[in-house]
Amino acid sequence: MHRSQPRRPALLTGPGPARGATLAMSGAALLWIPQAALLAHAVGRLAQGAGLVDMLLPALAFLVLGVLRASSEAWGARRLFAVSRSQLTAMRQAAVQALAARSPLDRARLPSGQAASIVAEQAEAVLPWLLRYGPARMRVLLAPPVIALVVCYFSWLAALILVLAAPLIPLFMAVIGWRAKAASEAQLQLVGGMSGFLLDRLRGLSTLRALGAVDATARRVRASGEAVRASTMRVLRIAFLSSTALELFSALGVALVAVYVGFHLLGEIGPGSWGSRLTLAEGLFVLLLAPAFFEPLRELAAVWHDKAAGEAALEALDKLQAAGLPLPGALQEPDEALCIGRAPSVDIEGLRFAHPGEAPLFDNQDVYVRVGEHVALVGPSGSGKTTLLSMIAGLVPVDSGTVRIGGVPLDAGSAAGLRARMAWIGQKPHVFAGSVRANVALERDGVTVDAVSHAVARAGLGRIEHATPGESLGEGGLGLSGGELVRLALARAMCAPHAGLLLVDEPTAHLDRDTAAGVIEALLQLAQGRTMIVATHDLALAARLGRVVRLGEPLIQRSAA
Numbered sequence: 001m002h003r004s005q006p007r008r009p010a011l012l013t014g015p016g017p018a019r020g021a022t023l024a025m026s027g028a029a030l031l032w033i034p035q036a037a038l039l040a041h042a043v044g045r046l047a048q049g050a051g052l053v054d055m056l057l058p059a060l061a062f063l064v065l066g067v068l069r070a071s072s073e074a075w076g077a078r079r080l081f082a083v084s085r086s087q088l089t090a091m092r093q094a095a096v097q098a099l100a101a102r103s104p105l106d107r108a109r110l111p112s113g114q115a116a117s118i119v120a121e122q123a124e125a126v127l128p129w130l131l132r133y134g135p136a137r138m139r140v141l142l143a144p145p146v147i148a149l150v151v152c153y154f155s156w157l158a159a160l161i162l163v164l165a166a167p168l169i170p171l172f173m174a175v176i177g178w179r180a181k182a183a184s185e186a187q188l189q190l191v192g193g194m195s196g197f198l199l200d201r202l203r204g205l206s207t208l209r210a211l212g213a214v215d216a217t218a219r220r221v222r223a224s225g226e227a228v229r230a231s232t233m234r235v236l237r238i239a240f241l242s243s244t245a246l247e248l249f250s251a252l253g254v255a256l257v258a259v260y261v262g263f264h265l266l267g268e269i270g271p272g273s274w275g276s277r278l279t280l281a282e283g284l285f286v287l288l289l290a291p292a293f294f295e296p297l298r299e300l301a302a303v304w305h306d307k308a309a310g311e312a313a314l315e316a317l318d319k320l321q322a323a324g325l326p327l328p329g330a331l332q333e334p335d336e337a338l339c340i341g342r343a344p345s346v347d348i349e350g351l352r353f354a355h356p357g358e359a360p361l362f363d364n365q366d367v368y369v370r371v372g373e374h375v376a377l378v379g380p381s382g383s384g385k386t387t388l389l390s391m392i393a394g395l396v397p398v399d400s401g402t403v404r405i406g407g408v409p410l411d412a413g414s415a416a417g418l419r420a421r422m423a424w425i426g427q428k429p430h431v432f433a434g435s436v437r438a439n440v441a442l443e444r445d446g447v448t449v450d451a452v453s454h455a456v457a458r459a460g461l462g463r464i465e466h467a468t469p470g471e472s473l474g475e476g477g478l479g480l481s482g483g484e485l486v487r488l489a490l491a492r493a494m495c496a497p498h499a500g501l502l503l504v505d506e507p508t509a510h511l512d513r514d515t516a517a518g519v520i521e522a523l524l525q526l527a528q529g530r531t532m533i534v535a536t537h538d539l540a541l542a543a544r545l546g547r548v549v550r551l552g553e554p555l556i557q558r559s560a561a
């Protein structure tokens with residue numbers, strides 16, 4: 001697919017809120033022209049025999065201009081920092097919102113470790129680009145042309161030397177910059193890949209240990225680290241090369257002007273100053289302006305790789321915002337006013353759905369679950385049980401057909417409100433690093449301490465809590481058994497009294513008979529007075545539910561409902 005150019009931050013594209021700040025920072029460089037004039041004038045006067053008293057006024061003016069220059073730069077830098085920070089925050093928010101707006105079933109989403117690395121770490125590279133590259137670029141557009149004109153007023157030959165030396169610098173910078181950008185992109189990709197790899201392996205540490213794959217994983221981590229080191233060195237080499245080339249050309253330019261002015265003052269070189277000979281003060285003035293002509297170019301070169309890194313980071317942020325499978329109603333507040341009843345019915349009509357790039361999973365499927373009914377959804381592996389539960393939860397948009405929960409059509413407008421009245425109980429609930437209670441409460445509004453205590457006791461989680469009082473559960477639930485994880489999911493659902501529809505995905509898979517029996521009891525107790533659909537291969541569980549339905553057959557004839 002053709003990738004569009006990354007969106008440039010407004011600071012670099014047009015008049016943004018920080019345009020004034022950038023101008024103040026860049027314009028400050030021009031104040032060196034009157035400062036140099038004062039300096040040259042004072043030296044000229046001294047050479048003509050003036051006393052130190054005559055120097056007081058120029059010295060004072062020089063000082064005032066210096067203070068003005070420093071304060072204008074400081075004000076601009078502070079203002080630019082504030083605006084750039086808020087702009088970066090906005091970019092991060094947009095990326096996170098785009099991630100949140102994608103369906104959890106979207107396989108094209110970046111691994112969470114990589115996404116986290118881009119948002120938290122790589123995105124920071126945008127800041128130096130805005131803070132240093134932006135003002136440096138404007139200074140290059142402003143200062144050298146003005147200085148060249150001023151020098152030209154006194155000596156066209158000195159101006160010509162400056163103007164001829166200048167293009168060599170951007171030319172070399174551009175050539176080196178292409179390589180720097182490619183190297184920076186490769187570097188960011190490597191760092192992101194390594195972060196993602198590390199996070200995924202840390203999550204699966206117990207599995208790796210069980211499979212005896214810890215050594216192999218350690219070797220891969222070492223190899224990734226080595227690749228990142230080599231790529232960092234590549235970026236640094238290019239950065240050093242670019243500044244060396246630049247220093248060389250600017251030193252040559254200044255030296256040529258100095259040679260010209262020196263020989264001109266000695267009377268060795270006549271032409272180049274519009275027919276009249278330069279005075280000492282004029283020669284000195286030209287000489288003082290020559291380094292200031294190259295200074296912005298040197299500054300730009302020093303921050304050139306900031307642009308490359310910033311653009312690469314912006315591209316990575318853009319990648320996070322690429323369109324994908326949407327999550328219906330992702331960024332909406334749940335509609336509190338939706339009225340679907342305490343234990344809603346589920347009515348699916350003419351459902352058609354295919355995962356992206358795959359054969360249709362459902363073709364004109366009808367499903368109906370009555371108010372308060374408990375249904376077991378069975379079928380061979382891959383028949384679409386989990387996918388169907390996901391569509392009832394509004395986690396993925398249907399291709400065609402309608403899903404109604406409690407009579408309310410599930411669409412982008414109603415999905416958030418309907419989801420707030422459902423609970424999902426899966427085999428692998430995500431466990432956050434935190435206490436058992438924090439993992440049950442999940443900082444949800446209205447979940448009281450009493451409700452959490454009650455849920456922990458009813459779900460049989462008290463044993464883990466007492467075994468590790470006040471201790472944090474590991475990220476991803478390391479060390480928790482399959483049965484304990486399902487109990488945690490049950491306890492979470494118990495703390496959601498408004499969830500009238502329970503969607504349960506294989507709650508007893510991989511559990512021994514006794515544990516499974518305990519989970520089934522807890523589940524049935526939780527489901528009292530609620531509608532429940534359970535995807536399962538467990539015949540013992542299916543037998544305890546009101547109705548068993550094979551996928552591919554209508555759950556109930558609509559007329560019989």
Ligand SMILES: Nc1ncnc2c1ncn2[C@@H]1O[C@H](COP(=O)(O)OP(=O)(O)OP(=O)(O)O)[C@@H](O)[C@H]1O
Pocket residue numbers: 104105106107355356358361379380381382383384385386387388535
């Ligand atoms: N996020 C996804 N993206 C693409 N295809 C998917 C996705 N999730 C599932 N599938 C595919 O859809 C089909 C149905 O999968 P699903 O998990 O819904 O079946 P299931 O009946 O729940 O299976 P099981 O009993 O093994 O859990 C499978 O072929 C699966 O590969």
